[in-house]
Amino acid sequence: MGKRLCIYASDVELITGRSNRQSLEILRKIKLEKGKETHQVISYCEFAEYMGLKPEAVLKTINKVPLVLEEE
Template structure:
């Protein structure tokens, strides 16, 4: 089994959604706020998938290291 990153970054959100970098940052910020996370905490692929309704398997396909 290949290990992948757990955290998702704005560049990943851009690849997945086709949104701009600024819109991707805003989306991650809204997800953090809805989960009650602090600014320094990360969003996981699982949290991103459940918030956006995209299957985690699809999210993981778009994450590159």
């Protein structure tokens, strides 16, 4: 099974802890900012950039890969 690269409202809920409605609004704002049409999807990289997160962490989360905490 391949890796999923696009973000859905349920992923935004999981990552941010926000409601479905708030998650849909975040995706709408990203599409508006990126100049995307309503039928186009948001990539995990676009979402990570908008939210200030590491793309690798977002990709692992949406593909249900365990995150390993980095030691400083």
